[in-house]
Amino acid sequence: MASDCDVAVIGAGAAGVAASVVAARSGCRVTLIDVGDRPGGQYYRGADLSPSPRAGVDYPALAGDLDRLVAAHAVDYRPRTTAYALERAGQRLLVRTRGDDRHRQDVDIIGAGTVILATGAFDRPLPFPGWTLPGVMTGGGAQSLVKGQHVLPGRRIVVAGTGPFLLAVAATLLEHGAEVAAVVEANDPVVGSVRQLRGLTSGLGKAGDLGRFIAALARHRVPYLRRHRIVEALGEDRVTGVRIARVDADWHPIPGTERVLECDAVSVGFGFVAQLDLAAQLGARMIRGADGGLAVEVDDDQATSVPGLLAAGETTGIGGVEAARVEGLVAGATAAVLSDHASALTPSALERVRRQVARWRRFAAGLHATFPVRDGWVDSVREDSLVCRCEEVPVSRVREAVALGARDARTVKLLSRAGMGWCQGRMCAAAVDGLCGFDDIASLQGASYRPVSVPVPLGALAAEPVEG
Amino acid sequence: MNADVVIIGAGVVGACCARACAEAGLSVIVVDRGAVASGTTGGGEGNILVSDKEPGPELDLALLSRDLWAQMAGALGDSFELDPKGGLVVAARSETYEHLLRFADEQRSCGVIAETVAAWDLAQLEPRISRDLVGGVFYPQDMQVQPMMAAAHLIEAARATGRATLMTDCTVTGIDRDAAGAISAVRTSQGSISTRHVVNAAGTWGGEIAALAGVELPILPRRGFILVTEPLPPVVHHKVYAADYVANVASDNAGLETSAVIEGTQAGTILIGASRERVGFDKTLDWGVVRRLSRQAIEVFPFLADVQLLRTYGGFRPYCPDHLPVIGPDPRVPGLLHACGHEGAGVGLAAATGHVIAQALTGAPLSIDLAPFAPERFEASHVG
Numbered sequence: 001m002a003s004d005c006d007v008a009v010i011g012a013g014a015a016g017v018a019a020s021v022v023a024a025r026s027g028c029r030v031t032l033i034d035v036g037d038r039p040g041g042q043y044y045r046g047a048d049l050s051p052s053p054r055a056g057v058d059y060p061a062l063a064g065d066l067d068r069l070v071a072a073h074a075v076d077y078r079p080r081t082t083a084y085a086l087e088r089a090g091q092r093l094l095v096r097t098r099g100d101d102r103h104r105q106d107v108d109i110i111g112a113g114t115v116i117l118a119t120g121a122f123d124r125p126l127p128f129p130g131w132t133l134p135g136v137m138t139g140g141g142a143q144s145l146v147k148g149q150h151v152l153p154g155r156r157i158v159v160a161g162t163g164p165f166l167l168a169v170a171a172t173l174l175e176h177g178a179e180v181a182a183v184v185e186a187n188d189p190v191v192g193s194v195r196q197l198r199g200l201t202s203g204l205g206k207a208g209d210l211g212r213f214i215a216a217l218a219r220h221r222v223p224y225l226r227r228h229r230i231v232e233a234l235g236e237d238r239v240t241g242v243r244i245a246r247v248d249a250d251w252h253p254i255p256g257t258e259r260v261l262e263c264d265a266v267s268v269g270f271g272f273v274a275q276l277d278l279a280a281q282l283g284a285r286m287i288r289g290a291d292g293g294l295a296v297e298v299d300d301d302q303a304t305s306v307p308g309l310l311a312a313g314e315t316t317g318i319g320g321v322e323a324a325r326v327e328g329l330v331a332g333a334t335a336a337v338l339s340d341h342a343s344a345l346t347p348s349a350l351e352r353v354r355r356q357v358a359r360w361r362r363f364a365a366g367l368h369a370t371f372p373v374r375d376g377w378v379d380s381v382r383e384d385s386l387v388c389r390c391e392e393v394p395v396s397r398v399r400e401a402v403a404l405g406a407r408d409a410r411t412v413k414l415l416s417r418a419g420m421g422w423c424q425g426r427m428c429a430a431a432v433d434g435l436c437g438f439d440d441i442a443s444l445q446g447a448s449y450r451p452v453s454v455p456v457p458l459g460a461l462a463a464e465p466v467e468g
Numbered sequence: 469m470n471a472d473v474v475i476i477g478a479g480v481v482g483a484c485c486a487r488a489c490a491e492a493g494l495s496v497i498v499v500d501r502g503a504v505a506s507g508t509t510g511g512g513e514g515n516i517l518v519s520d521k522e523p524g525p526e527l528d529l530a531l532l533s534r535d536l537w538a539q540m541a542g543a544l545g546d547s548f549e550l551d552p553k554g555g556l557v558v559a560a561r562s563e564t565y566e567h568l569l570r571f572a573d574e575q576r577s578c579g580v581i582a583e584t585v586a587a588w589d590l591a592q593l594e595p596r597i598s599r600d601l602v603g604g605v606f607y608p609q610d611m612q613v614q615p616m617m618a619a620a621h622l623i624e625a626a627r628a629t630g631r632a633t634l635m636t637d638c639t640v641t642g643i644d645r646d647a648a649g650a651i652s653a654v655r656t657s658q659g660s661i662s663t664r665h666v667v668n669a670a671g672t673w674g675g676e677i678a679a680l681a682g683v684e685l686p687i688l689p690r691r692g693f694i695l696v697t698e699p700l701p702p703v704v705h706h707k708v709y710a711a712d713y714v715a716n717v718a719s720d721n722a723g724l725e726t727s728a729v730i731e732g733t734q735a736g737t738i739l740i741g742a743s744r745e746r747v748g749f750d751k752t753l754d755w756g757v758v759r760r761l762s763r764q765a766i767e768v769f770p771f772l773a774d775v776q777l778l779r780t781y782g783g784f785r786p787y788c789p790d791h792l793p794v795i796g797p798d799p800r801v802p803g804l805l806h807a808c809g810h811e812g813a814g815v816g817l818a819a820a821t822g823h824v825i826a827q828a829l830t831g832a833p834l835s836i837d838l839a840p841f842a843p844e845r846f847e848a849s850h851v852g
């Protein structure tokens with residue numbers, strides 16, 4: 001049951017695919033582990049993308065390469081598989097995985113000289129009254145419904161929160177035939193820094209992307225309501241509308257500006273949170289990414305502070321799909337060298353890619369400066385608004401925990417149960433920090449330490465072979 | 469700043485001391501370098517057990533403590549989920565069962581209620597229990613609390629008297645003594661506090677506090693992990709554990725020892741704990757421990773094989789070489805009292821510990837003889 005490889009890549013998004021291809025092309029034995037049933041990750045999975053027959057380092061070319069490498073058994077690709085833990089065993093790292101059927105005990109332990117963490121990110125929701133009504137979902141949730149299952153979340157949809165991904169989600173919904181009632185953006189990107197944005201994006205494909213989304217919105221006459229925020233979702237058994245308000249620069253609603261938009265679905269997103277469990281399990285050093293969220297620290301080779309552990313893509317800071325791809329290329333090259341193989345990327349190609357990494361990171365920093373999350377969202381929550389949906393913990397219990405002496409997110413969890421449930425705090429950590437005014441990195445880290453990333457049947461664990 | 473007594477540590481033991489002292493009329497400052505329950509109290513379970521204790525001073529303390537816990541819960545409402553659910557100790561082999569029955573007999577003579585349960589009656593108490601067990605003993609006095617909530621609400625109750633203050637993020641850096649050697653002040657990261665009395669309730673770090681006062685206390689960490697399952701409808705009704713547990717607690721073996729105690733919580737999760745290892749302060753999860761705990765739990769409750777492990781947590785129990793806590797005045801430093809080193813029973817023993825610490829501070833007659841818990845018992849010259 002236990003298996004072995006030179007390089008284990010966790011996550012088959014743009015970063016993981018790029019890393020796997022470079023490492024395998026360099027002669028490494030690669031195992032690629034991914035939750036999804038096909039490669040592509042958050043951005044490309046479900047996309048109708050014909051893998052390119054030609055060589056190159058754009059995503060379609062890499063996806064084509066991956067298909068061929070998998071067919072040639074140069075990459076052991078394991079879809080529908082989740083890495084639930086990472087552990088050190090002497091010089092090697094062990095990746096513990098489970099399959100997607102909880103009734104089958106398909107667990108494995110994969111030994112690897114180098115592990116590349118490319119687990120991406122998940123949506124960062126923030127609570128508001130009514131956010132738990134059926135029909136209210138995250139941007140990622142809406143996107144995967146539409147792209148993955150070809151189901152529209154509703155007929156008339158409000159897209160709200162902050163960030164350029166609101167535009168991406170709206171464009172996807174429009175493409176699939178939904179009506180988008182409005183895009184409600186809490187920041188003001190146009191007044192703020194459209195020039196700065198354009199400066200950053202000149203010469204990058206991303207600007208083209210944004211332009212395409214904006215054109216789609218204009219074509220469908222979708223209002224782009226900047227400096228607006230949802231203050232309440234309305235409805236009894238499911239969402240029937242949202243109350244929105246104009247907000248000031250800190251997101252405090254401006255009295256007298258409230259109005260109701262009718263809709264039957266809402267997609268909300270306030271940026272993303274990097275998926276760092278596995279790095280935290282090994283004690284990798286963390287930093288704050290450009291968006292203020294936690295990220296794993298990497299050097300120019302994508303190496304973390306843990307020997308043998310590399311990271312690429314959103315795990316090193318939310319940066320978008322292009323940053324993920326080029327970081328994956330670098331990580332693949334580093335993994336090759338660590339496994340004593342000559343890298344398939346020539347030194348000059350690698351140099352070029354490194355420059356792209358730096359450029360995309362600058363671009364991301366510009367975006368984050370334009371679309372920050374501001375404190376004013378706290379104004380609209382009520383004492384009985386749920387913060388933690390898994391354990392049904394309302395705002396009042398979180399505040400009570402602080403009154404009882406909690407000074408960090410972990411203690412709030414112990415005293416209120418916020419973050420103790422199924423998602424282990426992924427959905428509520430940002431909200432708890434915002435409500436309690438916790439801002440230090442130690443609190444973020446304490447709350448994001450998860451020794452078991454995803455649930456695993458006890459029977460599978462009991463049956464594990466004894467190693468060593 | 470000044471107070472009649474400074475309590476170092478806002479874990480469950482410090483919290484019980486704070487409430488008892490404030491109720492006794494003393495002015496109290498509780499200091500902790502972290503938040504409430506940020507030490508071992510936030511990393512353990514809340515079993516209040518008499519079932520696992522052999523006759524002796526710890527059992528006497530445990531019996532007193534469980535009654536005091538029940539009283540505190542009555543006084544403070546349902547703020548910390550006290551559940552007098554009772555414990556069921558089971559045996560998988562007949563030799564173990566005989567041992568267990570003898571052990572229960574000895575416990576009965578000390579005031580423990582222990583009801584023998586025949587194999588065919590086990591399912592009446594626990595319908596999903598393994599059919600392969602040879603029998604068990606039911607201990608109705610065993611209870612549980614949610615220890616972090618208990619610590620937080622007991623400190624809150626102390627504050628409600630108007631005589632207690634809590635200082636979090638406040639690290640003790642020194643303890644001052646006067647010309648006669650008696651306590652005069654506690655130095656902290658938030659300033660100096662004048663006081664004549666210090667209660668060392670720093671748990672696993674109690675040895676460090678003792679050293680600041682100039683005395684030695686041999687307290688070491690003993691790591692433990694707990695497995696938490698996905699939430700289920702109520703299926704495990706008592707605390708259930710296998711009889712080998714009793715042997716493990718007193719063991720001197722430095723290696724891994726586990727014996728799964730299985731219990732349901734109000735939130736629906738099932739807790740399986742806990743392991744015991746002496747490996748210093750390394751908190752990295754040991755998957756060998758997870759495997760063993762899972763196996764043991766499934767042996768007792770076979771349905772658990774299909775239940776998912778959701779998360780794990782753990783902490784470092786404070787233990788002394790003789791596995792007894794250190795409670796009471798330290799004759800080496802006038803004004804210094806200890807309330808630490810409770811190992812795997814700090815929650816259970818906290819109520820009685822706070823009670824006798826307040827008695828010692830106010831000169832009231834002690835409810836229990838503190839000689840077995842004396843701080844100076846580890847000194848080479850000490851003859852006990």
Ligand SMILES: Cc1cc2nc3c(=O)[nH]c(=O)nc-3n(C[C@H](O)[C@H](O)[C@H](O)COP(=O)(O)OP(=O)(O)OC[C@H]3O[C@@H](n4cnc5c(N)ncnc54)[C@H](O)[C@@H]3O)c2cc1C
Nearest residue numbers: 011013014015035041042043083120168313314320321324
């Ligand atoms: C709604 C939406 C719209 C977006 N629009 C744009 C856009 O227009 N332009 C843009 O640049 N970016 C966009 N993004 C962001 C883009 O998707 C990411 O930047 C990109 O996917 C990052 O790639 P990655 O490889 O780092 O991670 P991901 O693509 O997230 O891939 C990570 C993969 O790892 C898997 N995984 C995670 N944990 C584990 C585990 N423990 N075991 C096994 N597998 C695991 C995941 O299932 C996933 O397949 C959008 C994102 C969303 C949600």
Ligand SMILES: Cc1cc2nc3c(=O)[nH]c(=O)nc-3n(C[C@H](O)[C@H](O)[C@H](O)COP(=O)(O)OP(=O)(O)OC[C@H]3O[C@@H](n4cnc5c(N)ncnc54)[C@H](O)[C@@H]3O)c2cc1C
Nearest residue numbers: 477479481501507508509512515640671692813814815816
């Ligand atoms: C896995 C596991 C399971 C357990 N299960 C049970 C059980 O079921 N039943 C039971 O009774 N017990 C159990 N225990 C044991 C129990 O948790 C401990 O005995 C108990 O929590 C100890 O409480 P305490 O208040 O003495 O220490 P702690 O909770 O550790 O409190 C000590 C406090 O002192 C503070 N401190 C330390 N140094 C300083 C300083 N210099 N300045 C200021 N503050 C300082 C710390 O921050 C800490 O908060 C378990 C333990 C573990 C690890």
